[in-house]
Amino acid sequence: xxxxxxxxxxxxxxxxxxxxxxxxxxxxxxxxxxxxxxxxxxxxxxxxxxxxxxxxxxxxxxxxxxxxxxxxxxxxxxxxxxxxxxxxxxxxxxxxxxxxxxxxxxxxxxxxxxxxxxxxxxxxxxxxxxxxxxxxxxxxxxxxxxxxxxxxxxxxxxxxxxxxxxxxxxxxxxxxxxxxxxxxxxxxxxxxxxxxxxxxxxxxxxxxxxxxxxxxxxxxxxxxxxxxxxxxxxxxxxxxxxxxxxxxxxxxxxxxxxxxxxxxxxxxxxxxxxxxxxxxxxxxxxxxxxxxxxxxxxxxxxxxxxxxxxxxxxxxxxxxxxxxxxxxxxxxxxxxxxxxxxxxxxxxxxxxxxxxxxxxxxxxxxxxxxxxxxxxxxxxxxxxxxxxxxxxxxxxxxxxxxxxxxxxxxxxxxxxxxxxxxxxxxxxxxxxxxxxxxxxxxxxxxxxxxxxxxxxxxxxxxxxxxxxxxxxxxxxxxxxxxxxxxxxxxxxxxxxxxxxxxxxxxxxxxxxxxxxxxxxxxxxxxxxxxxxxxxxxxxxxxxxxxxxxxxxxxxxxxxxxxxxxxxxxxxxxxxxxxxxxxxxxxxxxxxxxxxxxxxxxxxxxxxxxxxxxxxxxx
Amino acid sequence: xxxxxxxxxxxxxxxxxxxxxxxxxxxxxxxxxxxxxxxxxxxxxxxxxxxxxxxxxxxxxxxxxxxxxxxxxxxxxxxxxxxxxxxxxxxxxxxxxxxxxxxxxxxxxxxxxxxxxxxxxxxxxxxxxxxxxxxxxxxxxxxxxxxxxxxxxxxxxxxxxxxxxxxxxxxxxxxxxxxxxxxxxxxxxxxxxxxxxxxxxxxxxxxxxxxxxxxxxxxxxxxxxxxxxxxxxxxxxxxxxxxxxxxxxxxxxxxxxxxxxxxxxxxxxxxxxxxxxxxxxxxxxxxxxxxxxxxxxxxxxxxxxxxxxxxxxxxxxxxxxxxxxxxxxxxxxxxxxxxxxx
Numbered sequence: 001x002x003x004x005x006x007x008x009x010x011x012x013x014x015x016x017x018x019x020x021x022x023x024x025x026x027x028x029x030x031x032x033x034x035x036x037x038x039x040x041x042x043x044x045x046x047x048x049x050x051x052x053x054x055x056x057x058x059x060x061x062x063x064x065x066x067x068x069x070x071x072x073x074x075x076x077x078x079x080x081x082x083x084x085x086x087x088x089x090x091x092x093x094x095x096x097x098x099x100x101x102x103x104x105x106x107x108x109x110x111x112x113x114x115x116x117x118x119x120x121x122x123x124x125x126x127x128x129x130x131x132x133x134x135x136x137x138x139x140x141x142x143x144x145x146x147x148x149x150x151x152x153x154x155x156x157x158x159x160x161x162x163x164x165x166x167x168x169x170x171x172x173x174x175x176x177x178x179x180x181x182x183x184x185x186x187x188x189x190x191x192x193x194x195x196x197x198x199x200x201x202x203x204x205x206x207x208x209x210x211x212x213x214x215x216x217x218x219x220x221x222x223x224x225x226x227x228x229x230x231x232x233x234x235x236x237x238x239x240x241x242x243x244x245x246x247x248x249x250x251x252x253x254x255x256x257x258x259x260x261x262x263x264x265x266x267x268x269x270x271x272x273x274x275x276x277x278x279x280x281x282x283x284x285x286x287x288x289x290x291x292x293x294x295x296x297x298x299x300x301x302x303x304x305x306x307x308x309x310x311x312x313x314x315x316x317x318x319x320x321x322x323x324x325x326x327x328x329x330x331x332x333x334x335x336x337x338x339x340x341x342x343x344x345x346x347x348x349x350x351x352x353x354x355x356x357x358x359x360x361x362x363x364x365x366x367x368x369x370x371x372x373x374x375x376x377x378x379x380x381x382x383x384x385x386x387x388x389x390x391x392x393x394x395x396x397x398x399x400x401x402x403x404x405x406x407x408x409x410x411x412x413x414x415x416x417x418x419x420x421x422x423x424x425x426x427x428x429x430x431x432x433x434x435x436x437x438x439x440x441x442x443x444x445x446x447x448x449x450x451x452x453x454x455x456x457x458x459x460x461x462x463x464x465x466x467x468x469x470x471x472x473x474x475x476x477x478x479x480x481x482x483x484x485x486x487x488x489x490x491x492x493x494x495x496x497x498x499x500x501x502x503x504x505x506x507x508x509x510x511x512x513x514x515x516x517x518x519x520x521x522x523x524x525x526x527x528x529x530x531x532x533x534x535x536x537x538x539x540x541x542x543x544x545x546x547x548x549x550x551x552x553x554x555x556x557x558x559x560x561x562x563x564x565x566x567x568x569x570x571x572x573x574x575x576x577x578x579x580x581x582x583x584x585x586x587x588x589x590x591x592x593x594x595x596x597x598x599x600x601x602x603x604x605x606x607x608x609x610x611x612x613x614x615x616x617x618x
Numbered sequence: 619x620x621x622x623x624x625x626x627x628x629x630x631x632x633x634x635x636x637x638x639x640x641x642x643x644x645x646x647x648x649x650x651x652x653x654x655x656x657x658x659x660x661x662x663x664x665x666x667x668x669x670x671x672x673x674x675x676x677x678x679x680x681x682x683x684x685x686x687x688x689x690x691x692x693x694x695x696x697x698x699x700x701x702x703x704x705x706x707x708x709x710x711x712x713x714x715x716x717x718x719x720x721x722x723x724x725x726x727x728x729x730x731x732x733x734x735x736x737x738x739x740x741x742x743x744x745x746x747x748x749x750x751x752x753x754x755x756x757x758x759x760x761x762x763x764x765x766x767x768x769x770x771x772x773x774x775x776x777x778x779x780x781x782x783x784x785x786x787x788x789x790x791x792x793x794x795x796x797x798x799x800x801x802x803x804x805x806x807x808x809x810x811x812x813x814x815x816x817x818x819x820x821x822x823x824x825x826x827x828x829x830x831x832x833x834x835x836x837x838x839x840x841x842x843x844x845x846x847x848x849x850x851x852x853x854x855x856x857x858x859x860x861x862x863x864x865x866x867x868x869x870x871x872x873x874x875x876x877x878x879x880x881x882x883x884x885x886x887x888x889x890x891x892x893x894x895x896x897x898x899x900x901x902x903x904x905x906x907x908x909x910x911x912x913x914x915x916x917x918x919x920x921x922x923x924x925x926x927x928x929x930x931x932x933x934x935x936x937x938x939x940x941x942x943x944x945x946x947x948x949x950x951x952x953x954x955x956x957x958x959x960x
Contacts, residue, residue, distance in 0.1 A: 045957045190955060237959045241952065253950055260947045267705055269697075287938040289945030292704055292931060297730035301697035304690065304727075308670075308701020311688060312709070316701070334691050423959075424951045461686035461702065461709050464665045469634070469681050471689025481636065482681065 013228045014185065019078030020232060021086030022180065024173075025103045026095025026116075027064050028057055028071040031173040036073025037419075038191045039180060044244040044421050045190055047234030048077040051530060053085035053603070054417045058274070058357045065119070065127040067098045079233040083530035085418070087605040091183065093176050095119060095150070097128035104140070112226070113143040114179065116172070118151035146225055150175055157215035158208050167205075171212035178216025185231050188213055238423055245422040247386040247415035248275070251319075251345060252282035254393025256289050259315045261394070262401060262433035266291045267309035267316045269302040271324060274357045275413040276347040279319045299327035303344065307331060310340040311470075313437060313460035315397060319345040322364045323354065329371050332406055336376040336496060338470045339447075339456050341400035341407075343393075344378075348412040350601045359601025360413035362526050363577035368408045369555060369584070375493045377500040379403075380555040382410045384529035387422035389415060392552065398433045399503055404455040410554070412576075414527040414603045441465030446480035454499040501556050509560040510549045518545025519617050521568035523561075523593065525551040525581055528574055528604055535609030544617050554581070557588070565591045570616060572596055574604060627658035634684045645796035645822035646675060649743060650682055652799055653712075656806045657685075660710070668711045670699045672719040675750050675824075676743035679714035693724025696731040699738045700927075707737065707928040710810075716743045717758040721777050725757075732788040734927035735814040741806075742819050743796075744779060747828035765827075780904035780919060783817045784897050790816035791900060791920040796823060797836050801847070801916060808918055814926050835914055848903070848917030853887040856913050863887030864906075864913075871902050873911060892921045 022039065024032045033054055040052050053074045062069030076086035091112040094100040096119040107113060120135055134140055135147055150172040157175070158168045174195075181188050192210055199205040220226060259266035266289065270280040284293040292314070296302040303318040310316035320328065325346045335342050348364045350356025368380050379399055383392040392409055400407040438444060438457035446468045447456050459466040468480060476483035477491055512521065514536055524532055529550050536546050547568060551557065565571055565585070571593035573582040579595035586593060596612045598604055632654040640646045657667060667685035671677035673692035680687030690698045695713050703711045720728050720742050731738060747765065748754040754767035758779060762771040780791055790812040794805040802820065809816035821832045834844045846856040846864065854864035855876070865874045866888050874882050894900065900920035906912040939945075 041955055045955050047957060047959060234959075239959050241956050241958055243952070243954055243956045256945070256950060257947055260945075265705065267701065269701060286945060286950070287935045288942045289947075289950070290935055290939075292935070294700070294704060294931075296697065297726055300694060301700070301727050301730070304694040304697035305701035305704070307690075308688075308698035308703075309705045310701075311698070312668075312702045312705045314705045330691055331694065338688075424956065427948060461668045462665055462706060464663065467665060467667075467685050467687075469636075469683075469687035469689065471680070471687075472691055473689060 012224055012226070014231055015228050016231045016233065018080055018232065019076060019082070020090045020184065020230060021074065021076045021088065022091045022093075023072055023074040023089045023103060023106070024093045024176070025070060025072040025099040026173070027099070028059070028069050029061055029064060030071070030095045031170070032071045032073050032095070035173045035177050036075060038177060038194060040075050040419060041194070041244055042181070042186050042190050043075070043077040043184070044242070046186065047237075048079065048232055049082040049235035049237060049421060050075055050077040050419075051082050051085045052419045053414065056358055063127070065096055065098055065124055067102060067128060070099045070102045072099070072103060077232060079235050081235070082420075083534040084603070084606055087607045091180070093180065095173070095176070097124050097130055097134070100134060101128050101130060107143055109142050111143050112146065112183075113140060114146045114148060114176065116150040116176070117147035118149045148179070148219070148225075153215065153219060154212050157211055161204060161208055161211070163204065163208055168208070171208050174209045174213040175216035175219075178213035179220050181213070182217045182220035183226060183229055185229055188217065237421065240423040242421045242423055244419050245387055245390070246278075246417060246419040247383065247389040247411055248278040248347070248417070249282055250386055250389035250422065251393045251409070251411065252279050254390040255283065255315075255317060255343070255397065256286055256291065257390070257430050258394045258397035258433060259289070259291070261430055262315055262397065262435050264313065264315040264435060267306060267314040268293045268319065269296050269305035269309070269316070270294070270319045271296050271299045271302045273299075273321045273324050275349055275416045276319045276321050276324075276345065278416065279345065279347075299324040300331060303328040303331040303342070304334075306342045307335055307338070307340055310335075310342045311338070311460070313458065315401070316342045317345065318342065319347070321347050321349050322351045322367065325364060325367055326371065330373070332378065333372045333374070333376045334472050335406035336372070336378060337472050339404045339496075339499075341404050341458075343396045343400050343407050343409065345409045345411065347416045348410060356601040358413065360527065360603060361576050361599065361601065362410070362412055362528070363580065363599070364410060365525075365554065365577065365580040366583070368410055375497065377497050377555065378406050378408050379500055379503050379553070380408045380410060381552055382526045382554055383415060384526060384550050384552065386415050386418050386420045390422070394430060398431060399506065401433055401435055402455065402506075403453050403499055403503060404458065405499060410526060412527050437463065438466060439463055444468075445478045446470060447475060447478050449495075452502070454495060454502055503553075504556045504559050507553045507556070507558045510551075510558045510564060512547030512549050512564060514540055514547045515545040516547060517567040518547065519568065520544065520546045520570045520572055520613065521564060522546065522548040522572050522574065523551065523565075523581070523585065524548070524574050525554055528576065531604040531606050531609050532574060534606040535613065538606070538610050539613045539617075544613065546613065551581070562589050565589055565593070570594070572612065572616060574598075574609060574612070576603070625663075627664060629654045629658060631664060632657050632684050634682055636681050638682050639678065640675060641826050643825040644675070645745065645824070646679070646743065648796040648799065649741065649802070649820055649822065650679065652802045652806060653683070653741070656803050656810065659807070660810050662710050666708065666710050668702055668709050669714060670695050670702065670711065671714040672724055673750070674716040674719045674748075676714050676716040676741075677719060679741075693719055693722070694727060695719065696724060696727035696738070700731055700734075700736050703736050703738055704928045704931060707926075707932060711737070712739045712741065714741050714743070717746060717756045717779070718748050721757040721779060721782070729782070729786040732783055732786040732815045732817060735789050735924055736927045737814055739809045739816045740818060742779060742817065743822045744819050745822045745824040745828055746831050747824050749824050749827050753827040778904055778908060779819050780817075781901055784900050784904055784920060787897065788817050788920070789814040789922055789924055790918070791904075792816070792918045793819045793821070793916045795821045795832065795835060795916060798916070805917065808921070812921060814924060844913050846913040846915050848890045848892070848915050848919060850890055850892045850918065853884050853889050854915075855884065855887055862913075871906065871912070892918045894920070
């Protein structure tokens with residue numbers, strides 16, 4: 001745009017640092033998630049390693065300016081490996097008193113605090129239950145406070161565009177983003193491109209948002225508000241082509257990859273639920289891959305339509321969160337009994353019941369293991385990082401198709417919405433998936449079995465001569481006919497369990513990260529991976545001998561886990577629940593493992609893991 | 619596939635080697651026999667048939683049909699069938715269900731399948747009782763009915779099944795009776811010929827827990843007085859002597875006597891139009907069953923064409939492929955902003 005000029009050559013000090021943690025927070029209407037993801041894409045493209053943590057309220061719009069309406073987005077980016085979004089924050093951008101009040105506790109002493117001073121009227125303070133103005137009462141003296149009249153400055157920058165005041169105020173987040181780009185010496189090109197694309201039919205808004213961002217950038221340049229800006233060089237990641245990817249996106253493209261590798265059409269039956277809906281949104285865009293997305297009337301129809309699709313030979317999925325899992329339990333039993341391959345994604349959130357829909361938790365493990373009537377074992381996989389969701393999606397499909405079983409993926413809100421740089425694999429790096437439909441009527445029996453996998457044949461409707469009946473009623477071994485005989489039932493129960501157990505032949509032996517034996521073994525699963533990896537690194541540097549195994553396969557478990565457990569003096573199981581993996585490990589291995597449990601809707605911090613290790617090892 | 623390559627099938631081809639385990643005298647035998655007679659006449663290869671069911675006496679149906687069959691879980695048959703039909707629109711998918719399976723536990727799936735117009739043919743066995751659980755009342759049991767679970771009579775008004783599905787804009791709505799074999803077969807053939815969802819209520823006797831459920835309609839002496847056959851383009855006339863008719867008076871239907879010296883003739887009687895644009899017409903017909911003094915209409919109440927869900931979905935996929943080209947996995951993986959690390 002003609003009105004935008006390039007910034008002048010800078011005269012201030014520039015400091016090279018290794019890493020930074022930045023958090024944007026404001027009202028849920030302030031566009032904090034967009035601001036955060038724009039900053040993320042920019043630093044990703046620059047080549048930093050990073051991890052993000054979007055944290056937003058369950059209400060779409062709680063009353064503006066109130067404490068429940070605060071939405072935040074945190075990113076840690078670095079020239080070294082990044083495992084978590086960071087514990088304490090270096091730079092906090094607060095758009096109003098409520099955001100300041102709920103987030104200030106996480107800002108490091110002497111950290112940079114950018115506050116929108118235009119949102120600190122008496123009425124604003126009252127909405128945040130504040131009796132005095134923190135910008136004036138000295139309570140922020142421990143920080144480097146920068147008060148910026150974001151609304152006033154944005155309006156001034158946009159005054160010639162002829163926009164109304166409300167529309168101008170909506171651009172203030174881009175003013176703040178421009179300031180952060182200046183602070184970390186980042187190009188605004190990528191965000192310009194995004195703005196042009198996002199508002200492509202509204203030329204005025206393109207201009208307004210670009211102007212606001214540029215004004216924020218130039219404000220820092222002109223006022224020399226910050227005496228120093230920072231430079232974080234690119235990280236030394238494994239060579240390759242990278243993109244930034246969230247966990248839910250990774251699951252979605254992982255399923256498309258699996259369907260292409262298997263040569264099967266992809267079918268998703270789903271009912272919208274936070275934080276899983278993005279998988280449905282994402283997959284519904286891939287129709288040119290032949291992907292069929294069916295938004296069902298409820299959670300039960302979502303899974304049972306997937307069972308119908310699997311019965312007819314599609315790669316079938318259903319995606320949900322904990323409450324939806326509860327509704328799907330009877331149908332999961334049907335998939336177990338009819339031995340049909342479906343993949344069930346549970347993007348866990350805080351519970352019970354509606355609980356904390358937008359917050360993370362790992363408390364559905366026992367639900368995934370056991371919440372079905374009778375003996376109905378199902379293989380369970382858990383991704384450990386947003387990018388790992390891709391690989392777990394492929395692996396879950398592979399297991400489902402190879403063993404003719406339903407498979408559960410346990411992701412969580414933290415992985416689903418968090419993002420990280422992801423090395424894009426070549427097609428050869430993605431495992432092939434072999435599928436064979438039964439076609440020969442000679443000697444065909446619906447419940448005959450492959451000796452190595454115990455899988456039954458996949459005989460889909462439309463195949464001449466293979467007409468047969470299946471269902472939820474107990475069936476006779478081999479023939480599949482209805483059968484109520486006692487010994488046949490026991491045989492079938494054992495066969496279904498043996499089939500799930502047979503998956504162990506595909507699970508590689510666990511190799512602990514860190515020390516192969518010693519003082520402490522940390523056993524964990526899911527999204528706690530980053531905090532544990534980072535925390536363990538610090539504690540090993542202090543001389544402790546610690547190992548860490550992170551379980552991707554939760555059912556069945558890797559064959560050598562029991563043997564690893566006895567190589568260390570103590571075993572610690574950190575989980576975002578009351579000790580569910582802990583219970584399974586103690587039951588299976590009679591090991592005196594101890595739990596470390598956090599159930600706050602928030603992921604573990606690195607410092608919490610360190611403190612726990614310190615407490616145990618002294 | 620050309621019709622010439624389809625082997626000639628007989629009723630026997632659709633019978634299985636499984637012992638049929640309904641109570642002796644159950645109306646389900648008659649329905650099974652009618653379906654096994656109709657399927658070979660449809661000119662469809664046997665492997666293309668999929669019979670799906672939920673739970674209940676009626677839902678044992680797939681085990682006795684020598685086709686692909688899936689006995690699912692209570693109430694969820696429509697959703698399983700939808701998954702089959704969406705992924706394979708060329709299959710001939712039939713759903714066997716009952717008044718409990720379809721209207722109580724599976725009510726939600728039923729209305730949504732019909733609203734979407736998924737090309738599934740529904741056989742709803744209505745015996746106004748729960749048979750497999752041994753005699754509790756169902757959503758179609760008469761008000762006040764004394765059953766095992768309502769010793770002092772029910773307190774809830776029953777569903778009018780066809781009124782319900784007309785409300786869901788079902789594109790084919792019909793009713794027949796287990797013992798009216800000729801009529802039942804004709805109705806099933808019409809359902810089979812319909813492209814979208816077809817919902818056929820089959821009045822069926824449970825001789826153990828609700829014997830005589832439809833006695834008034836099926837009893838030889840009385841049936842002519844209590845049943846009116848709907849035939850497209852024909853007047854609604856019934857009675858042993860064809861001396862009664864149904865007339866539209868304002869928003870109401872009324873029974874009129876013909877040739878009674880009152881000057882009323884066939885010309886004054888309503889002529890059945892199963893393609894009537896206004897569903898209110900079919901709804902009026904559906905209500906007759908519960909109105910004292912009215913005969914119960916059997917036959918096709920409503921039949922109209924509209925797009926099937928699975929066809930719209932296939933077309934969307936084809937359109938997107940035509941516009942963007944078939945999916946390229948490498949492109950998908952590399953979508954958005956990427957960068958090189960050396």
